[in-house]
Amino acid sequence: MSLQERLDAFKADFEAGKPPYSVPYTVIETMHRATAELIASGAATRALKAGDKAPAFTLPDPDGRPVSSDDLLRTGPLVISFYRGVWCPYCNMELQALQAALPEFAALGAKLVAISPQLPASSRKSSRQNELSFPILSDGHNDVADAFGLRFQMPDYLIELYRGLKNDLPAFNGDPSWTLPMPARYVIDRDGTILYAEVNPDYTRRPDPQDMLPALRQANATQPTS
Template structure:
């Protein structure tokens, strides 16, 4: 089953309120409204694209070690995936798919890192829960996401919904701003130029890992 097929199946069960989700029906139109408004804002069109120079960054991994994009690029191409957090099932399924694809990335000499605004403890939980062999780097305040053009602020009505669902992003991220990155995946060449870019304001849609192979082999 493809990654998107798994995401679609989860979405259908979630909207149907099937156990163990049991989500109240009234939340779905609110979430769909927020996604539609983000799409209509054309924010994704302002994100970095193929051919752009990727900004350099240094972030901490879940154990507090500094990880430099320059150091990773010195070893080979770099794959970045922007990860909303451990609370997002769609993001977790994407990480699992990337983990399954990791041997292929290693065969072409690429490194893979996820970038998330969540605190280190939540990243450690993500690594354990999803069985990851690649790091989730802490992007405090979504600063790197902003450099890539991905950061956006949740509308007030979605903030209220998240609060009612006890999805407390300020606690998850140690940041009161209620901002997130749009889900995105990039391949950056050793020259620092973006070879592949997939940005989607609809968090339920994710590209297949295989979609970046041509960029990695090119």
């Protein structure tokens, strides 16, 4: 089963209210409204695309150790997944799929990191519950996400909904701004050029990790031989 098939199955059960999910349909309607408005805003069209230069960044891992994109790119291409947080089931399923694809990435000389706005404690929970062996980095205030063109401000009605669901993003993120990144996947070549970019304002839509393999093969093909 593909990642999107898994996401679609979860979405169908969630929206049908099948156990253990039980939320009023007004909640589903509000989520649909927010997604439709984000799509209509054209925000995704302003995100960095293939051919652009990726901004360099240094972010802490769950243990507080700084991780530099420049250091990662010295040994090969870099795969980046921007995700919303440990509270998002769609993000967790994507992280699991990325973990399953990690050997394929490694065989092509690539490193993989995930980036979210959550605090390191929540990143440790993400790593633990999804059994991840790649780093999750904490992007305070979504600053790196903003540099990639991914940060957006949640509308007031969606903030109210999240508060009602006890989904306290300021507590998860240590940031009162109520901003999130649009989920995105990037493949970055060693010189910082973006070879693959997939940004979707609909958080229920995610590409299969294997979709990035052609870009990783391209990165290998363009490396100078010693």
